[in-house]
Amino acid sequence: MSPATAPRGRPRSAERRVAVLRAASSLFQEVGAAQTSIDAIAARARVAKQTVYRWWPSKAAVLAECAVEGYLTLPSFHAPATGDPRADLTAWLEESYDALETPRFLELFRALNEASGSDPVIAAQLDRVFARQLRQAIRGMLDAAFDAGALRPGIDLDVVTQLLIAHVSAAVTQRADRGDIPALVAVLLHGIGAGPRSRGAPMDTEEPR
Amino acid sequence: MSPATAPRGRPRSAERRVAVLRAASSLFQEVGAAQTSIDAIAARARVAKQTVYRWWPSKAAVLAECAVEGYLTLPSFHAPATGDPRADLTAWLEESYDALETPRFLELFRALNEASGSDPVIAAQLDRVFARQLRQAIRGMLDAAFDAGALRPGIDLDVVTQLLIAHVSAAVTQRADRGDIPALVAVLLHGIGAGPRSRGAPMDTEEPR
Amino acid sequence: MSPATAPRGRPRSAERRVAVLRAASSLFQEVGAAQTSIDAIAARARVAKQTVYRWWPSKAAVLAECAVEGYLTLPSFHAPATGDPRADLTAWLEESYDALETPRFLELFRALNEASGSDPVIAAQLDRVFARQLRQAIRGMLDAAFDAGALRPGIDLDVVTQLLIAHVSAAVTQRADRGDIPALVAVLLHGIGAGPRSRGAPMDTEEPR
């Protein structure tokens, strides 16, 4: 349909593009995003600095593309979906905490977060890929629980997902105490409000046997 | 007790200290923390650059001290405590979202967050002041609700506080949709788990009358 | 007589050649030769940069061709030839000084000079055109004077021409004081050596009446 105006001039070299992304990824993971300069990326990619600047407006943009294109070794965003929300949530939270305790990942998370903050376009780009993955994982977990009859109907699962992501994200900056996980799961499962069932009966953080 | 060996030499000038903090604060708020250089702070404070470096190890430290000493105009961290947790939570969340929609505050938040990330000492310093304030405010809100019998006993209020702070912090980076507030509050109040009371009865986000 | 092997492929476009020369000339005169880049020339000529490089090895070559082909507005190199060497020389020197006081010309002169310095081929090319013109003009002036009996026979007029050109060229860099013209003319006419006629009689810079 649309002839799309045949591209003129020498086409962009796909080879150099991946060279840059590869070089950048390795540097980001070796010395950290903050310590990586555009010069260093270009040098390692054996590419002229101008070629980097031609295609990416900033280091943050390179970082984002690296992340989106899967050049960074990031923890996988899967979540168990056994149908038991307490167990699944606990497992997912612990795994997430683990990832954040890996300094390499923590630094990448921070850098990606900062990149998001610096440019809404990058934020959207990263959100489109990562948050979506995360959301799907968590959603799968919650759906399984729902199917098992373990969730109350009518819940806005997106909100729950947001809450979980936020909690883990916050752990990047603030200290995260894994001892709090059971209490957190309990709050998520039962809420904080007094209901007919719970009033007067101190809730235990352990599953009632 | 110990006379602490009276300090020798010319004592630190309190005047220059506040000059620096004032200059830094105004620059942080005018052009943003990222765009503010130490040179600029020193120049505006009519102080030698070395004087800044003598007392603060980094720009982040200056920023933190500005925040802690109240030189930055930040939104107050109070929360209503009427005893009605649904109303209080909703009001507090809305107010928080408002603050984050102010670009000036948003940038400061980001900068403070980054400062926390860069240095654990600064993180602790900021936490001691802000998180404490926030925690107290939220705690007051929750305590009032508890006293009114609106909360289930046995809840780990610290965990709830953390969750709320995390949610709002995350909104700095990710987009926050205020339309989600009712659903969020509902999840917090009732939890997501199926209980005897709720099974089969779709939960409404409004309090059942 | 050799048919010179008919050229294969698309022949050189005369149209683009003049486009380049025109664009270059206008840029040279508008912003100066030093401030003109090949990219800018190509862009203004609506020609690919490679097309410039295909036919001219350097910016200096383009400049030289502009000059030789008459695309640059340069002062005309005529000289009066009334037969009165004092008057003619004075007039020609004054006119030359005038041209050098026009910043536009001065810059072009400098650029042409530098181009000559950078490449002997260009130097020869420019010399063939300009110096020849100049030499002819001056030669005409001197010949007329000689015919009028105002010059001593046996003079190497080429040397005189060289001397005059050198004097004017030097004025490009060093400051030229037009007040010196009479003295200069006097030196040229009478020489500096003591002769039978002049010894003891202070030479005046004005023609003795």
Add this chain to the structure above:
Amino acid sequence: MSPATAPRGRPRSAERRVAVLRAASSLFQEVGAAQTSIDAIAARARVAKQTVYRWWPSKAAVLAECAVEGYLTLPSFHAPATGDPRADLTAWLEESYDALETPRFLELFRALNEASGSDPVIAAQLDRVFARQLRQAIRGMLDAAFDAGALRPGIDLDVVTQLLIAHVSAAVTQRADRGDIPALVAVLLHGIGAGPRSRGAPMDTEEPR
């Protein structure tokens, strides 16, 4: 008398100044001024690039200061002063031509000339030193000749000096043919104008015996 406002701040390091001048001089002479970058100067001087830029606005300024301060090996500007103008002029011109045939010097001359053209301040600076030296040398030569009675009185020696400098300078760009020297000297000594003495008698370029 004048307190001259005591200099404040860390004083300029004389050591680095000479380091820069030395490094620049050696580079200028090794690879030529055009091929020398500020980065290279700073690197060889083991000095930060900013330190160069702090004190010299351009490479031309560095070059000029190198020349003025005597860091460049330039031909000495002396001239014989035997009292015989023909011999002295001839000797001086030949020596000058020699210098210009040394590629190293020729390039330096060109660079200095270009530097003069780029900035009037530099031009004045160089003129103050070099032209003055040259003028003195030539003047000495002419004065000796005058004292020996070989020069006509009333000559503007400055003009002659200018003429000579111009002639040699022009030889930088245009080809200089040493075979012309005798004719040139003859013109200078006797002038080109017909005088009572010379009319009808073809002037020889050799001293009449």
Add this chain to the structure above:
DNA sequence: TGTTAAGCGAGACGGTACGTCAGGTCTTGCT
């Protein structure tokens, strides 16, 4: 009344990275 130790203003300095510019070359597809 010095003497001594530190604070301080001013600004030079080494260092690193920045983002841009210009000169040339190369790679498409079209003429």
Add this chain to the structure above:
DNA sequence: AGCAAGACCTGACGTACCGTCTCGCTTAACA
């Protein structure tokens, strides 16, 4: 083969900011 378009490499540019240093001067407590 000429040519437009534009990617690409190379190398230099001039600037910004960092954190340190080196002056001379000031301000106190100490001797």
